[in-house]
Amino acid sequence: MPDVPHLVKKLKSALVRGQVFIIPEDVVNRENLPSNEVSVVPIKDLLTFQEGMALKIAPHLSAAAIEPSHFDKMKVGLALNVFSKATSAGLKYMVQQENRPLSYLTTAWFLEQVDRWFDLMSSRHPITALSRLKMEEYQKAITVLQNIVHLFRGIKIGQKGGWKPVQTGVIMATTSMLAIQEEMLTQGHRYKTFLER
Template structure:
């Protein structure tokens, strides 16, 4: 990847962090002349036993915001947990190096695992039921800019789905309700369940992408992104509107759509 060959708009990027499971063991790497396999980050409690072996790889990768490109820029080997202070320093180091090359790093993207949430908190990122969410911090390379933090899209979809399938509702802001002239502020999964039920009675399916795993996922189904994606698909919204128009669903379902 040569930054000098990029157009100005192609230099805007996100820094993504992903942890993947690896096979534990020691391996000699001829390229660097070293034995790899031990954790390179301390555990969550700050310790790093001499006999410990890495079980995961923490990968740092850049991705374009206005164009499709990706580039792995670093990694660390970790055990089942890691101390958040070390990745924070690594994050700042990577962002600083990238900005010095002419890239603009605007956002950090990760899943919502415990280690990443601890890392977010080191940057002052938090959200609570009784407090105002904080989703950005002062950019380490420019005090006039903000560095944003966001979960990756699959985790956002699964979290929203889990919120609804646990029996809770989502309430839209008043300005959204008024702007789109919605009948209510409440988003309710019961309307989608009714859609699945009605579709099951018909040989001609209007919602073939939906099934019981989408509206009532079991343990392993909750881990699969495809069921959450199907639930929030544009076709689901169109199907709900069709049932409202045909009188099989009340108008309140339009908000869910």
């Protein structure tokens, strides 16, 4: 199964190198997104906007995440600071309070999706684990994972929009997790986490 933290780093690397992510049209319509484009521009704008603030909107977002050194590229934490609820909320604030383009909301949405996906894929605690003890929450989590598979099958990354290895990795990791959790929970396990033996 592909390494999930490595996939998040690859996604962040593609984004900060200026590659545009084009969201499939059916996803744009389903999620009621204002545009189909995800880019680093809104994130850079947020970083510049909150520079010098004592209380930052996205406190963990830093220049090291957007313009990483050779060693910074290897840090999963910096990638997760980009793909976070705080960064997504910061972009929404920029649109609502600072008159930034509505297109920023598409990037905010994408950051949230990757954040939720990472939480589910790397769960190490029963609270965030896949479990059928609360079926409503379980169904929501499964839907998130299925939607990620659909998203990455249709997403176009970069100018040419060719298929990227990170897409294969995300799809393989997610479909593997869906299959593993189904088998384990059907066998009677209460949770599927990476700590389960």
